[in-house]
Amino acid sequence: MMKNLFRTIACIFFLAIGNAQAEVVISDAWVRANAPGQSVGAAYMTLKSPQDSNLFHVESPAAGSVEIHSMSVTNGVMKMRALETLPLQAGKPEKLAPGGFHLMLFDLKKPLKAGEQATFTLSFKDKTGKITHQDVVLPIQEAN
């Protein structure tokens, strides 16, 4: 009897943890290598969340601050804008890529060199307000 109860509790606990680990799938992630003299950087990736969510904060030990940016071209003028949050629809890949959404790195701690790596912590908030953090290690590479 007691044993069964423990099993049930263990199972519920396991499921609860399993649920919390319904992570955002991060693919095609990379950091653009700096050109000499560049003081800012950019990182790109595709985010696919299993549920509706928002990317609302990004940190990296490689940079003093990281902002979520959108990019658009209006009448031939390129404009970047900092976003409070990047909404993610359940199951729909959101692409951060050159010419569009990107992560902008300010106050770099050292130059972003091709062949090295940079770690990022992404913070997501779902509809219920629950916050999860995910660490990713991105390769630094030249734009191709």
Ligand SMILES: [Cu+2]
């Ligand atoms: Cu930007």
